[in-house]
Amino acid sequence: MMIENDGFLFPNDLHILWKLMIVMYPYVTGLVAGAFILASLYHVFHRNELRPIGRLSLVASLGFLLAAPATLQLHLGHPERGFNIMLTPNPSSAMAMFGFIYAAYLALLVFEIWLVHRVDIIMLASRSRGVQRWFYKVLALGVYDVSEEARHVDHGVLVVLAALGIPGAALLHGYVGFIFGAVKANPWWSTPLMPIIFLCSAIVSGIAMVVILYQVGVKFSGRRIDAACMQSLARWLWLFVIISVTLELLEIMTLAYEAADEWQIIKPLLVDQLAFSFIGIQLIFGALIPIILLGIVVLMSRYLTDQIRNTLCFVASLMLLVQVFAMRWNVVIGGQIFSKSLRGFRETYFPGLFDKEGIVLAILILVFPLVFIALFNRVLPVFEPLDAGNAESLKP
Amino acid sequence: MEHAKHIIRAVLLLVVAVVVFVLVRHFLYPKSFGLHGYYRFDSVAEYASAAPVHGDRGSCAACHEEKAATLTRGKHASVSCEVCHAPLSTHVQEEARVAPMPVDRSMQLCATCHQKLVARPKGFPQVVLPDHAVEKGAQITNGVCQECHNAHNPSE
Numbered sequence A: 001m002m003i004e005n006d007g008f009l010f011p012n013d014l015h016i017l018w019k020l021m022i023v024m025y026p027y028v029t030g031l032v033a034g035a036f037i038l039a040s041l042y043h044v045f046h047r048n049e050l051r052p053i054g055r056l057s058l059v060a061s062l063g064f065l066l067a068a069p070a071t072l073q074l075h076l077g078h079p080e081r082g083f084n085i086m087l088t089p090n091p092s093s094a095m096a097m098f099g100f101i102y103a104a105y106l107a108l109l110v111f112e113i114w115l116v117h118r119v120d121i122i123m124l125a126s127r128s129r130g131v132q133r134w135f136y137k138v139l140a141l142g143v144y145d146v147s148e149e150a151r152h153v154d155h156g157v158l159v160v161l162a163a164l165g166i167p168g169a170a171l172l173h174g175y176v177g178f179i180f181g182a183v184k185a186n187p188w189w190s191t192p193l194m195p196i197i198f199l200c201s202a203i204v205s206g207i208a209m210v211v212i213l214y215q216v217g218v219k220f221s222g223r224r225i226d227a228a229c230m231q232s233l234a235r236w237l238w239l240f241v242i243i244s245v246t247l248e249l250l251e252i253m254t255l256a257y258e259a260a261d262e263w264q265i266i267k268p269l270l271v272d273q274l275a276f277s278f279i280g281i282q283l284i285f286g287a288l289i290p291i292i293l294l295g296i297v298v299l300m301s302r303y304l305t306d307q308i309r310n311t312l313c314f315v316a317s318l319m320l321l322v323q324v325f326a327m328r329w330n331v332v333i334g335g336q337i338f339s340k341s342l343r344g345f346r347e348t349y350f351p352g353l354f355d356k357e358g359i360v361l362a363i364l365i366l367v368f369p370l371v372f373i374a375l376f377n378r379v380l381p382v383f384e385p386l387d388a389g390n391a392e393s394l395k396p
Numbered sequence B: 001m002e003h004a005k006h007i008i009r010a011v012l013l014l015v016v017a018v019v020v021f022v023l024v025r026h027f028l029y030p031k032s033f034g035l036h037g038y039y040r041f042d043s044v045a046e047y048a049s050a051a052p053v054h055g056d057r058g059s060c061a062a063c064h065e066e067k068a069a070t071l072t073r074g075k076h077a078s079v080s081c082e083v084c085h086a087p088l089s090t091h092v093q094e095e096a097r098v099a100p101m102p103v104d105r106s107m108q109l110c111a112t113c114h115q116k117l118v119a120r121p122k123g124f125p126q127v128v129l130p131d132h133a134v135e136k137g138a139q140i141t142n143g144v145c146q147e148c149h150n151a152h153n154p155s156e
Helices: A020-043 A048-076 A095-127 A130-139 A148-181 A194-220 A227-258 A263-273 A275-299 A306-332 A359-379 B002-028 B042-049 B057-061 B065-073 B107-114 B129-135
Strands: A006-008 A343-345
Touching: A020 A048, A020 A095, A020 A148, A020 A194, A020 A227, A020 A306, A020 A359, A048 A095, A048 A194, A048 A227, A048 A359, A095 A130, A095 A148, A095 B002, A148 A194, A148 B002, A194 A227, A194 A306, A194 A359, A227 A263, A227 A275, A227 A306, A263 A275, A263 A343, A275 A306, B057 B065, B107 B129
Parallel strands: none
Antiparallel strands: A006 A343
């Protein structure tokens, strides 16, 4: 492919180095943080109407968390060197902190999922036989206490963990935003608002993803979609998409009003170079339309049948998942197609199908968590808890 | 505490995981890391003792004297042989030819220096390569530039 450029470029600005996998990285970690914060609304803030997705969102969060490092591994290559980030991290590099933030968050998430499913684990240990029974007994760590007191302890620890998890999720994703926000040479990235914008859009994508997983999962398991839960999800989604889009626009309005040097390049970047992915997808298709659809669900709830509510939420969520992806794309790729001269553009980038940072691998990274959730569901239920009943009498 | 036995076990498990990590890190931590800066100092000696991969024009001239002389006379005098050919060690090892030397004849390679770019000095020969090829009535194929230009001495 020939390189065709436009305007004045520094000779070292000719290549896009942060490609599709660096777009995927904030996208996937955003889904992790968003799903976790949604789960916390139930576990910490006791939004009981969200009970049906309390477990699903935690397990989804874990699935995407496990997929997240693949994006960086594919981008950097040499996966055998990946663990060095834990051995010899450079304390002056923000990027080197990823390993530790990731590990701490993984431990917290696994601990929380274990606590949420503990009673089920014990129930399943008591009901199964042979190897399966041993598997569940090991998962229960050999303690089969499902008394009222033990569950009370579980609940207390769960609240503490989830409460720790909120700053944890904010840190995990705020940190990803910080990586971009701290690049002072790039006016399209360098803003203290970046971590907050990333975090809000992360919550949007997390909730949207759970809406879709919940609706699809419920269909597969032959249950009914809980109307109160869907209504609540729509309300939270609406709130966060409004905050998210407002912040995104606020950032651009500030740049436009200040009209400093960098606006000379950011304006054509947004209205010419990124016209389709920014104005078309991020603002109109992905934000304006879902805000209207969710507005209908939230404001006209009593006129809606369950089916219409579910369909509106489903469609809006799909569009929002595209919106957040477009937002990541516009930040990561948009920030690299103009030269540091602020006077020229290089030709835009489109990923190949089978590249190391190509479309097929990106799709596989997004499919992995779905497979993970399906497999997890075979071991422990991600939907309604089994009837705990007289759990004490079932002690294995 | 009677009913918190499972929590204690889980926390113990976490502590064990952290201890294992600290131990693993202790054994895997490169001994010479950080001696003279944020890198493994032993790697300096390792690289110094590694077999050379690249060579300079002198190495090539040992067998290809005429080509080296043509290159030195022309505008590409400052371009290393290995820019268009592969690293020397793919072709010669221990002073013996081991494989034919590959040549990159692609238009992309020429474009690295000669694609029209406002950022380049005015006097530097630069064209919009596909347009230039079409203007001269050439088909855009691998090696199209060499049909008219001698890569060893472009002014010939």
